Amino acid sequence: MSAPSPQRMPRLEARGVARDFPGGAGVHGIDLAVVPGKVHALVGLNGAGKTTLMRLLLGMLRPDSGTVHLDGVEIADAPQAMWSRVGQLVEHPLAYPELDVQSNLAVAARLHGLSRIRAAVVVDGVIAEFDLARYAGVRASRLSLGNRQRVGLAAALQHDPALIVLDEPTNALDPAGVILLREALLRRAADGAGVLVSSHHLDEVARVADQITVINDGRVVGALDPGGVDLERAFFAVVHADDVEQSVA
């Protein structure tokens, strides 16, 4: 079998990834792919395993079994430099309370490997993109939760990564922030980035996702059609069917 072309090779791929926690929590053998130019959404109830899966995909947790590949390279073997093409926000924004917004973004840009000069350019750009100019000189400790989330999203996206992983990115965002994020993600996907987002907000997911995967009890239990008419009903039908199947088994 020939190797997939660079255009079709998943930016990120999980093969049979499992990590069990005491009490049965965790993820139990998940296959998943994030391909260039597409937005892949994970939906599931609280505790379904979305955040655990994202942590496994980003090396924040080591799997008990299975593998994660970044641009075709298993992450355990991936050169450190490959991570410069990744932008992520899982749970908490990278926003140091003692630094102002501009400094926080500069720090994040430098940590992603950008030179001081390049960092200054991208920071200016992302401050404009996320409408953060009026907060540029404000310490993160004085920002609202929503604005801190904006800073975290800007930090994850400013270096135009080829792979974007965002866990509940609309958390605490106001409607204007949600629209800014949506446009930022669609723009980057159109430029070829692979995007993985998790969300509870099915309406928002339907607006951005090309593919929706339903997670329940640490497993992939189905998919939803982003263009479907009643996404909420379809979601609960998939989850309920899985719960019934599990209770019978």
Add this chain to the structure above:
Amino acid sequence: MSALFGTAIAVEVRKAAASRVMSSISAILIGGLAVLTFGILVGAASGDEQIVAKLGPLAGAGGWTGLVGIVAQITSAGGLLAFGVALSWMFGREFADATVSGLFALPIRRSTIAIAKLVVYLAWALAVAAVLTMVVAIIGIALGYGITDAAGVGNLARVPVLVVLTALIAVPAAWAATIGRGLLPGIAASVGIVVLAQVMAVIGVGAWVPFVAPALWAIAPDSVPVAALLVVPSVPLLFGALSALAWHRLQLDR
């Protein structure tokens, strides 16, 4: 030095400089030590029996010897705690502020970030040592101790050495803050080292124990061979390596 290591150091310098934590610790350590030293000297000069009793042989030493002896006693306990708190903050704050998840999936290794933190810490400790020595020199000169006194200068030179050695033996706090995922385990480790060092120094054992040698040397320089002080860097080397390893193997599983 690789470019990414330089970046990690620049980032840590920026965070430390912007925070009030490091500047507050510096001010409390240097200012507190100056005030305490001056107070003890005044108390001893006025014949306060309790202070004289606590100073022991130092009470009659006078001059640079007495001054440096008092500074050394304060530094070996208070300084160690201050350095431990600084390290606990530098490492534990990533967990307390929940910024640690942003330190994954980066082209810079987490172990490199941990080492950069230690480098910045040591540079800060050297600066503290220099300022503290100047403050002690000013106090001594203000009290009329001769600046041409060769023995006095020799005594004064013990201050920066003791400060740096004290900073070095506080490094386990970085490892404890990492393993314990927060500031408190690091601070607890610092308190533990202070107690260990002071108790063993008071009972006069452990000249060759790296945690004890600086405190013992501070109280009685002749009781600690120079070679024993040279063993002290084994503490930051061992616990620095353990900290870097812990950051390398870190998982967000708690």
